[in-house]
Amino acid sequence: MENNLKRKIPQGFKAFQNSNYYQTIKAKKVPEVLASNKIKEVSNIKEIVEKLQLKDGMTFSFHHHLRNGDHVLNNVLAEVFKKPLKNITIAASSLFPVHEPLVKYIKNGQVTKLYTNYLNGPVAETVMNGDLKELLVMQTHGGRPRAIEAGEIVIDVAFIAASCVDKLGNASGKYGKNAFGSIGYAIADAKYAKKVVLVTDNLVEEHPFDYDIDGKYVDYIALMDEIGIQQEIVSGTTQITRDPVGLKIAKDAAKVLDKLKLIKDGFSMQTGAGGVSLAVANEISMIMEERTITGSFVSGGITGYFVNMLKNQLVEKLYDVQCFDLWAVYSAENNANHHLISASKYANPFHEDPVVNKLDFAILGATEIDLDFNVNVTTDSYGNIIGGSGGHADVANGCGVTVIVTQLVKTRIPIIKERVKTITTPGEDVDILVTERGIAINPKRVDLIEKLKETSIVIKTIEQLRDEAHRLTGIPREIPHSDEIIGVVEYRDGTVIDSLYKPLRMKK
């Protein structure tokens, strides 16, 4: 079966229609699951696992706010799989290289299914090897809470790392020695899982101030020495690039947004945490300072750069679903205008008021983009899994103008393809491509093209940009993949936008 973007999808999955299809369907919502015990049982992971009456075929969930510093998933699974459990599904909001121990449970058949929004490292390698028995399901940050609320993912036990937990089971990521800030990805898990286990290294009598997870959903509190390494939550790229090519792209992206008159009082934006995206934010900040413009909010993954924008009153609020560095963690605790939000509030298409729908524009990256403006951030050109949507598809769909910033040629490989290897975000939601060698506008955005006509911005077609890249690199040979489907990429509405194939050439 093929979906509307001519991508093959496996039997048993719903085919992607278009990016606004969800508006025509009625949201399903299962009831929240409340815990029966007000006073929570507190013990170590081993003893809590004993009480959980775990069975074959169950689904366990985890969040990724501790990112590559997470100790919880590995420690919990080490205890869980001391039991001879089989056919377990792991629903983790993201998986990083630190989660390498999961590989052996996949290989020995104890873990047979994975849901995640972002995946790289050894777990990605083993999935690409075909070791996972069922298909990998890559979701979006908004699609995951939607699926949980709709009962499409039924979580038997949610293991939620929290840096501060009180005896009533109220929890947050804001306080404690291993504070990680926002705990937004775990809110849906807490509300809808059959059993909720908070895993913490900081149990307090009473929560110091506010909390993000209400104890009414919590069944158990498991104690461990360290839930993770706080310093490791820092994403690899949270500094403004100094690369002149990246800076050129950033300057041009900000100029386009300025010429579109999007940088004005009250505007809202989101950027990725990458060096070029932050450089765009920096260019925008300079324009704001020069003209005394105050924005309303910045959303998404928050870094120290945005914390400074808030402190300097360039924006009124931050809506934070994930802290990308320790500046953001500190600000989350101390600045009342730094709001922590759930993944559902952030990007669930069926939420009554998702933040992404209020964004004027967003700056996003791409590993590949094609002539239809479809974007891939899930695989590389070989088909190796190197990431995933995260909030990419959600933000592109919700915001007013989606700007993709990327080098036209990366390590001698042109970024513009006839067809991207994997579609993460549909071209209908992508408006502007800014590269170091020119700017292309999606022909569907006639309004943007008209607005830029009277300005000094030179617009090229995406085909012209592709040809310019080919002049430098030649036309690269298409890298084939096998016919073996190893996973699916879900759009935010739960339909499948593309399939993931076992690569023929594994990246070494």
Next chain:
Amino acid sequence: MKRSILFIPGNNPSMIQDSYIFEADGIIYDLEDAVAYSEKDSARIIVKSFIESGLIEDKEVIVRINDIDSEFYLDDINVIVSNYVDTIMLPMATEWSVRKLATKLDEIEEKKKIAKRIKIIPIIESGKSVLEVEKIVRHQRVSGVLLGAEDLSFDLGIIRTKEGAEIEYVRSKIVIAAKAYKKDAIDTPFTDVTDDEGLIKDTKRAKLLGMNAKACIHPRQARTINKVFSPSSFDIDFAKKVLKGYEEAQKVGLGVFSLEGKMIDKPIVERAQSVIMRAKYFKLENE
């Protein structure tokens, strides 16, 4: 007319490939100091094939060759000079070496049937070049002169500082000589690529003394330099008002008129014309 010219090492294909996307008004493909002896031949071939690819638009293509006494000079000039090159940058320039290069260019242009007249930017980087700068700038092919403060300091036995007091006299001498013959006075590069504030200060100082352009050694520097040497939006707006007032004054036969309480006479009108000309040339009007 230029504000910034960017040095790109001739033996670095990835930098060469990106060279034309940056904001510098001119690109200097360097065959001299940036290139090791063992790589002189390959650099020459790489630079030649890139500049002949036709990818560079709207930028002055400059090639810094090896100095006239070096064993590489003749190969450089014979291989590089073509219709795709606008300017040859000559290190360790003297009046004699500029004349010699000009004669050689006459010969190659005729032999290769090159339609245009290739210009020369001599580098003033020895005591002798400083003494001869007035004669150097007079040459028809010379479009401007570049101060090479690092080599000059070595030649003079003085220490280079960020503050630049030691090059104040030479900067001024170059400016006077260049401006007397309506040529570009191009300032020496600021070598600390991590010191953005220092670059601004150094460029402003050069501008104050009369330099109209500056060389840069990192693409990031070009933006700062362009900003310092470009008329500001305030300057452009004021110049437009002056020219409009002048037009109206002319209609009623007035040579001098008043604008916002200030008297506007011929030198101010000429400055306004110059600002608008530069704004148009550097496409600043709609920025």
